[in-house]
Amino acid sequence: MSSITTSIFKVTAEIQSFGGKLVKLQHKSDETKTDMDVNVYLPAQFFANGAKGKSLPVLLYLSGLTCTPNNASEKAFWQPYANKYGFAVVFPDTSPRGLNIEGEHDSYDFGSGAGFYVDATTEKWKDNYRMYSYVNSELLPKLQADFPILNFDNISITGHSMGGYGALQLFLRNPGKFKSVSAFSPISNPTKAPWGEKCFSGYLGQDKSTWTQYDPTELIGKYQGPSDSSILIHVGKSDSFYFKDHQLLPENFLKASENSVFKGKVDLNLVDGYDHSYYFISSFTDVHAAHHAKYLGLN
Numbered sequence: 182m183s184s185i186t187t188s189i190f191k192v193t194a195e196i197q198s199f200g201g202k203l204v205k206l207q208h209k210s211d212e213t214k215t216d217m218d219v220n221v222y223l224p225a226q227f228f229a230n231g232a233k234g235k236s237l238p239v240l241l242y243l244s245g246l247t248c249t250p251n252n253a254s255e256k257a258f259w260q261p262y263a264n265k266y267g268f269a270v271v272f273p274d275t276s277p278r279g280l281n282i283e284g285e286h287d288s289y290d291f292g293s294g295a296g297f298y299v300d301a302t303t304e305k306w307k308d309n310y311r312m313y314s315y316v317n318s319e320l321l322p323k324l325q326a327d328f329p330i331l332n333f334d335n336i337s338i339t340g341h342s343m344g345g346y347g348a349l350q351l352f353l354r355n356p357g358k359f360k361s362v363s364a365f366s367p368i369s370n371p372t373k374a375p376w377g378e379k380c381f382s383g384y385l386g387q388d389k390s391t392w393t394q395y396d397p398t399e400l401i402g403k404y405q406g407p408s409d410s411s412i413l414i415h416v417g418k419s420d421s422f423y424f425k426d427h428q429l430l431p432e433n434f435l436k437a438s439e440n441s442v443f444k445g446k447v448d449l450n451l452v453d454g455y456d457h458s459y460y461f462i463s464s465f466t467d468v469h470a471a472h473h474a475k476y477l478g479l480n
């Protein structure tokens with residue numbers, strides 16, 4: 182039996198980890214019209230503070246292509262830092278599941294596991310592939326309702342690859358909503374990268390002018406919200422998606438930031454020897470956790 186009481190979400194697993202608990206949840210989504218899985222890591226403070234009613238900040242982690250909520254929960258190692266600083270971590274899924282739209286499961290970089298954090302407008306995808314609205318407008322308010330001890334008004338955002346792009350995109354499209362943003366190997370200029378071109382043309386259609394509303398490199402120059410936080414990015418120099426396939430293009434984002442309110446505030450770290458994997462991510466989780474803790478008022 183679960184020790185966590187919820188009404189919107191069904192608790193499917195509760196796993197003690199690093200002194201806190203990873204809670205696996207499932208709910209019916211109005212946006213995707215499917216059941217959706219989401220994991221939430223509740224730090225030790227959640228259980229200690231519960232009785233005292235002290236609210237805890239939240240870090241939203243968006244995952245990359247092929248991922249479920251479990252990849253980062255098992256391999257990014259946010260738990261010790263969530264406990265050190267006292268924040269919860271939310272790990273959403275990367276696409277609707279359980280559908281069988283024609284072509285949906287044919288490739289790893291489109292369809293299932295590859296929702297690309299957009300609201301699709303093309304006929305085949307528009308009814309369910311609404312991962313932008315799902316994460317931004319449905320999931321977070323619903324979690325707030327079931328977890329009142331968490332403070333979703335004190336939230337930061339991060340992610341990896343497709344999720345790193347998603348983090349930058351959600352941060353820049355919602356000025357002031359997130360206290361800070363960071364990204365591991367983000368697809369920084371998706372309208373110019375093969376992964377982005379494939380997903381945007383499939384979900385949004387051939388008119389490229391509709392793509393730019395989701396491209397961080399296009400969005401940063403137009404952003405006019407708070408800019409007190411810096412934008413922290415790590416990319417492995419031995420990541421073949423970076424140096425060979427040119428999927429990430431972080432230099433384009435850095436350059437665009439020079440004509441924005443974030444001029445001089447994009448902290449792009451190209452790190453020797455690291456690849457695209459969770460071995461890389463988990464090597465820098467501590468730096469990203471400290472970055473967000475600062476802006477969430479935790480250190």
Ligand SMILES: N[C@@H](CCC(=O)N[C@@H](CSC=O)C(=O)NCC(=O)O)C(=O)O
Pocket residue numbers: 244245246247248252289341342343344457458459
């Ligand atoms: N061969 C891989 C290709 C997909 C991949 O590398 N996925 C990354 C994210 S890439 C950009 O969004 C990932 O996080 N994979 C899951 C993992 O646990 O490493 C494959 O098919 O997995």
